[in-house]
Amino acid sequence: MLENALYIVPTPIGNLSDITYRAVEVLKAATLIAAEDTRHSRIFLDSIGVKNTRMVSCHDHNEAERADLIAGEVAKGGLVALISDAGTPLISDPGFRVVRELAACNVKVIALPGPCAAITALSVAGLPTDRFTFRGFLPVKEQELRAAIADLQNIECTTVFYESPRRVLTTVKMMGELIPEHPLVLCRELTKTFESVYRLKAAEAAAFLEADANRLKGEFVLIVGVPEKTASGETLSPEVVRALEELIALAPVKAVCRALAPLTGLRVNALYEKAMELKERA
Numbered sequence: 001m002l003e004n005a006l007y008i009v010p011t012p013i014g015n016l017s018d019i020t021y022r023a024v025e026v027l028k029a030a031t032l033i034a035a036e037d038t039r040h041s042r043i044f045l046d047s048i049g050v051k052n053t054r055m056v057s058c059h060d061h062n063e064a065e066r067a068d069l070i071a072g073e074v075a076k077g078g079l080v081a082l083i084s085d086a087g088t089p090l091i092s093d094p095g096f097r098v099v100r101e102l103a104a105c106n107v108k109v110i111a112l113p114g115p116c117a118a119i120t121a122l123s124v125a126g127l128p129t130d131r132f133t134f135r136g137f138l139p140v141k142e143q144e145l146r147a148a149i150a151d152l153q154n155i156e157c158t159t160v161f162y163e164s165p166r167r168v169l170t171t172v173k174m175m176g177e178l179i180p181e182h183p184l185v186l187c188r189e190l191t192k193t194f195e196s197v198y199r200l201k202a203a204e205a206a207a208f209l210e211a212d213a214n215r216l217k218g219e220f221v222l223i224v225g226v227p228e229k230t231a232s233g234e235t236l237s238p239e240v241v242r243a244l245e246e247l248i249a250l251a252p253v254k255a256v257c258r259a260l261a262p263l264t265g266l267r268v269n270a271l272y273e274k275a276m277e278l279k280e281r282a
């Protein structure tokens with residue numbers, strides 16, 4: 001049962017089949033659709049059979065006016081759907097001022113769950129998701145970008161960024177320089193034909209992208225993990241942890257740690273701590 005309300009309606013981030021039955025139902029019933037770019041959204045709306053609904057633009061520069069218009073439409077018994085160019089409105093997209101204004105006027109706002117590039121990327125990254133931070137787009141100015149990336153050394157949970165294909169190489173190069181040991185997952189063209197997920201260490205990522213021009217094309221979500229640390233504070237790269245895991249299944253722990261220490265530059269004790277943790281987990 002649909003209500004007179006403002007509905008926040010997520011739309012696909014690439015694959016047009018990623019639209020929920022409920023989203024289609026709301027879009028078909030809407031008396032007004034507020035879209036970030038009406039021309040862009042008409043193509044998608046046409047594809048789901050929504051053709052003649054009145055549309056208005058709603059972007060960063062006219063949200064205050066649009067809030068009044070939307071509140072008026074709901075007040076006279078209408079149903080308004082807010083959509084953005086792709087994914088979930090308000091997530092690095094316009095809309096929060098509209099929702100804030102309507103909520104302040106006690107107009108009902110109903111959010112539908114649906115596609116979101118950040119959540120899709122997190123689900124496939126293979127990094128811890130018990131706690132994560134979403135940071136949207138990184139700063140453009142070099143000093144601010146540097147500071148934001150350097151700050152990741154102090155972050156103890158997974159961090160999600162949006163990035164444009166024009167800037168991804170610069171960003172990833174800086175990550176390689178400032179946080180080389182951090183795990184980095186590059187999620188490219190999610191839900192689309194050339195969807196790719198690259199799981200690397202920050203130090204390796206720029207060379208990997210530059211090795212093939214196709215790897216730099218399309219839309220990106222970057223996910224930065226936290227490097228593995230031993231209780232003594234030393235950082236073990238994912239490769240060392242993997243080697244340790246495989247070798248302790250074949251040889252005595254102490255011998256493995258003594259052999260790996262000169263190869264990795266890590267202390268025998270740091271390797272031993274990790275090896276015992278892995279044994280307990282096994």
Ligand code: SAM
Nearest residue numbers: 013087088092116117162163189190219220221
């Ligand atoms: N509201 C959208 C959402 O829910 O994900 C995000 C809008 S934001 C303006 C656009 C950014 O999202 C892109 O620059 C890219 O970083 C990310 N993005 C959107 N679609 C994507 C996709 N299919 N694959 C990877 N990243 C995507």
